[in-house]
Amino acid sequence: MHMKLIIVDGYEEMSDAAADIVASVIADKPSAALGLTTGNTPMGLYKRLCARYREGRLPLQDIRVFSTEEYLGVPPDDRRSLYAWLKRELLEPCGIGQDRVFRMSGEDPEPQLACERFDRLLQTSGGMDLIVEGIGRNGHIGFNEPGSLPATRSRIVALTNETLDHNYEYWSDAVPQYGMTIGMANILSAKRILLMASGSAKAESLLKALHGPVTSAVPASFLQEAGNLTVLADKEAAKLLVSSERQG
Template sequence: MRIIKARDYQDMSQKGAAVIAAQIIMKPDCVLGLATGSTPVGIYEQLAKGYRSGALDFSGISTVNLDEYCGLDPRDRQSYYYFMQEHLFRYVNIRQNAVYVPDGSNPDEKEACEKHETIIRALGGLDLQLLGLGRNGHIGFNEPGPVFEKETHRVALTESTIQANARFFDSPSQVPTHAYTMGIGTIFKAKKILVAVSGEDKAQAAAQAFRGPVTPEVPASILQFHPDVTVIGDEAALSGISDL
């Protein structure tokens, strides 16, 4: 695991985008696993900037998103499909039929999850997976629990995750209580993993995930066992790790 300390959010975003840009340049038909939330927004802005400058070409890549809220149509402004359109896809030359997000509108849990896994396998797996880090150590929507979930599954969101995501909704009562998410096993199969972490409120989770014991109570801690993980965090997020 490589941990890179950035000065601030902007620096973290630039460094994170550089890792993804290198992957696209080295393999123009790569498969990228993407994340949502406030942390990767700056990374997506930098990638769009790279496209506008002519440095990046997205026409050959495919993307697969980590997760989606259950019960939301892709056209819903709070859906993660909509998020990706607004923060990246509409600004680059990606093929719209090459972007995949779990179908949150499908009430059939088994069908929705199996379809997402089938898509990943059909694409040949993930070349690079981008992750954020939840305040309780979750990745994707894999919440703390007794075991590491293997494949895409439906999960009940913890109260802390619901409260953290409430800022994107008009009121906490509107935040969905369940989501479809790639499992830890699916994430772990990615050839490379990039974790972006920002803010003092993530410092404890980062220290536990990257320097603490490996336990499903801190889902991100399993990344310590992956052969190719790069963590890029700003000074505030990495302030709890003393050996950097």
């Protein structure tokens, strides 16, 4: 496994470091294809990218963005739409036009065909230069819940009770039971993978992902087989990693 582990003091430092990584990818390739997620973890990163854009330090006119998850049956103008969340926090503030953004069509009457179209777009574009992901408390990555296999492509998934409970923190009601997600095979094929983790609630899942057995019970553990992985964690999320290394 080719992994770079970066441990920082807290969430703000993690967000700063993540912005440096994304900016370096764009500097190397201004037309970079980025796979981006939502949730609380990357919001600090997106705020920093927006700030750099406003200051004229981050050219974004040529990048392409793949929005990597969506709720099944949720259109892009729904308050719960993950695409709408990404649009609000990053795409619109940074002037990234819809012609350069590829989303999963949660509202499509044939969602599995929509997933297949998403995969074809991803393949014909040359794949992702960088994908940014968080890790769930149950070891999921994206909406690849426990039981997901490494060969999976984009598809419909039933969300676990743990994920649903966590998502109530975002929406408080009417949380969709199913999602659409980029598959593990797509994640693993990205040229670079950035996994972000913050807070003690992620410590156990991060330990299992990086030092446990590679198993579908912890889909993030498949990242051990990735070619170019950077793990960016604050001290609370990394505390069991540090403890494990000391014991070793």
